[in-house]
Amino acid sequence: xxxxxxxxxxxxxxxxxxxxxxxxxxxxxxxxxxxxxxxxxxxxxxxxxxxxxxxxxxxxxxxxxxxxxxxxxxxxxxxxxxxxxxxxxxxxxxxxxxxxxxxxxxxxxxxxxxxxxxxxxxxxxxxxxxxxxxxxxxxxxxxxxxxxxxxxxxxxxxxxxxxxxxxxxxxxxxxxxxxxxxxxxxxxxxxxxxxxxxxxxxxxxxxxxxxxxxxxxxxxxxxxxxxxxxxxxxxxxxxxxxxxxxxxxxxxxxxxxxxxxxxxxxxxxxxxxxxxxxxxxxxxxxxxxxxxxxxxxxxxxxxxxxxxxxxxxxxxxxxxxxxxxxxxxxxxxxxxxxxxxxxxxxxxxxxxxxxxxxxxxxxxxxxxxxxxxxxxxxxxxxxxxxxxxxxxxxxxxxxxxxxxxxxxx
Numbered sequence: 001x002x003x004x005x006x007x008x009x010x011x012x013x014x015x016x017x018x019x020x021x022x023x024x025x026x027x028x029x030x031x032x033x034x035x036x037x038x039x040x041x042x043x044x045x046x047x048x049x050x051x052x053x054x055x056x057x058x059x060x061x062x063x064x065x066x067x068x069x070x071x072x073x074x075x076x077x078x079x080x081x082x083x084x085x086x087x088x089x090x091x092x093x094x095x096x097x098x099x100x101x102x103x104x105x106x107x108x109x110x111x112x113x114x115x116x117x118x119x120x121x122x123x124x125x126x127x128x129x130x131x132x133x134x135x136x137x138x139x140x141x142x143x144x145x146x147x148x149x150x151x152x153x154x155x156x157x158x159x160x161x162x163x164x165x166x167x168x169x170x171x172x173x174x175x176x177x178x179x180x181x182x183x184x185x186x187x188x189x190x191x192x193x194x195x196x197x198x199x200x201x202x203x204x205x206x207x208x209x210x211x212x213x214x215x216x217x218x219x220x221x222x223x224x225x226x227x228x229x230x231x232x233x234x235x236x237x238x239x240x241x242x243x244x245x246x247x248x249x250x251x252x253x254x255x256x257x258x259x260x261x262x263x264x265x266x267x268x269x270x271x272x273x274x275x276x277x278x279x280x281x282x283x284x285x286x287x288x289x290x291x292x293x294x295x296x297x298x299x300x301x302x303x304x305x306x307x308x309x310x311x312x313x314x315x316x317x318x319x320x321x322x323x324x325x326x327x328x329x330x331x332x333x334x335x336x337x338x339x340x341x342x343x344x345x346x347x348x349x350x351x352x353x354x355x356x357x358x359x360x361x362x363x364x365x366x367x368x369x370x371x372x373x374x375x376x377x378x379x380x381x382x383x384x385x386x387x388x389x390x391x392x393x394x395x396x397x398x399x400x401x402x403x404x405x406x407x408x409x
Contacts, residue, residue, distance in 0.1 A: 009389070010312065010347050012383035017288055017313060021295065023321050024247060025177040030165045035158050035293040037219040043285040044152040045196075046169045049142035052108040056082075059135040060118055061126055062100040062110035064092065065134035078124045082107050099127060106138055113137035137233060145169065149400040155325030177323040180218075183246035184211050185225035185238055188253060188301075193227070206375065207252040207299075208357045209307050214310055218318055221327025236266045243270075248318065252309075271296060278390060281346045282372035295321070302372035307351045307385075308344075331386065331403045338366035340387065340394035347389045351381035354402055364402050381405065 008016070027041045027359055046238060056062065067076060076097040084086040084103035092098055092109035100106070100113060112135055120127040145151055151161060151169065160172075166174065192198050193204040205227055215222050230236040242249045267273045273289030282305040288299025297314050301304040316327045334354070342348055352364045367380045384403040387394065394400055 005280055006274075010278060010280050012054075012317070013278050013286065013288075013313060014277065017317050018320060020182055020288075021320050023042055023323055024177050024180055027174050028178050029173055032163050034169065035166075035174050036160065036163060038158055038174075038179075040152055040154050040156045040158065040174060041177045041323060042175045043150050043154050044166065044171065044174060045173075046145045046149050046151050048145075048169055049147050050145035051141060051143060055084075055101055055139050056100045056104050056113045056137060057139050058113055058115050059101050060137065061111050061114040061128075062092070062098045062107045062112055063112050063114055063128070064094065064096075065112045067097075068093060068112065068128070068132055068134070069093070069130045069236050071127050071130050073127050075125050075127050078121070078126055080107075087296040094104060102352070105222050109140065111135055134279055138169075155323055157319075157324050158392075168286060180220040180318060181223065181249065182215055182220045182248045182250060182318070183223040183225055183242035184208065184215070184250040185228050185242070186252060187228045187235065187238075188230060203278055206303055207301070210303065210307060210375075211250060211252065211310070212403040214307070214315070218292055218315065218322075220318065220322075232266065235263055236270065238293050239266060239270060244296040246294050247321065249291055249294050249296045250299065250314065251297075251301040252306045254350060261370050267291070267296070267298075273298075276404045278309075279346045280308075280312075281348045282370075283312070284346075284350075286313065303375040304351075304378055305372045307378055311384075322353060326349045327405050330400055332362070332400050334362045334364050335402050336365070336385070336394055336398055336400045337363050337396060339396055340366060340385065340400075342387050342391055342393060344390050348385075348391075349384040351377040352383050352402060353381060354383040354404055365402060 030038065063076060067074060076095055078099060079091065079096050080088045081094065082100040085099055087105035088098050088107045092107050096105040100111060109377060112132065114128050114132055115137065118322060128147040135227060156162065186205050186208045190202050192202040194204055194209065198204065208224065209259065212222065212224060225238060226244060228234050239249065271289055271291035273287060276286050276288070277284050278286050282302060283300055284310055285300050287296065289296050299309050319327045350370050351367045353367060354362060354364050357363045364383060364385060367377045370377060382405050386401040386403060
């Protein structure tokens, strides 16, 4: 059992969250044009072969392999043309050939295509040499997909290529998990709406806008509940309202033990919540649990901490709840062009810029100041530089692990 004083490693926190999630089970049947980014709730099988017939991979001439010369040249009689969508329907006999275009059905009796560049043609006769192979430039039936094959598995988040693949099999609709409903709000009387004039002691509510952007990229249904006033009644009503209309509730700031007691008291009274410290920087305080039937995440208030904890904990949790499988982040090791400061004891997610050097090799450099309140560092960065718990300083030229933002932000 974890408590407010428990310090977990990043791996322990991820495992605990993953083991305590309830995926959405409801399904919906939708047209493939509306399925981009959705997650399949069933395997997709093909009812046809792709391609559905032997066809040409080149513009050229369809011939019989038996007519290919072992040496020298051979002349064949040109008897017709096979177009894509308009095949030649007669059988080709010994000594004959058919003009054929890319994608066209291989004419009956032929099994090999000779590229037009390798053919001499005159008076309905072609001449070809001995450098060709049986079956060349022919795309056989079912080369891409065979009847009954599982082409897309349950848990796959659909990409543009997947939509094209589905259409190539003539599948107009798919069954997917319904969109996850996520409610989010900020707490604090010091928060001021964007577009208004700041008063003394106020700050603009940036985290809620950042959350909106990150959630938009995930394709969830969002319920933006705005800023909740610092009163016990408003706080309880916000949590209860969010729990009734959402699968997930996300807040930022004010939920670590010792901060705004009525927030903590409310969560403990109406929910089951763990207050943790995670051995990471930025983003040490993290709250996870449930409010009624809704999963709850309380993120740190500092802007960078909120983003880092969202990407490292909330995003994979939401994807798991949405039904996606294989949620392993893409990370690579590259040389670092900056000297990085770090104290051992916590896993650090520093902000970096991944780029190519003059030799075309990937390298990374720091964005500069790494404070948890410096949101500019996230705006300038295109990757996290991940420094292990035991790591101290990183010298110029040392290799570091990076996680590109591509696919995240």
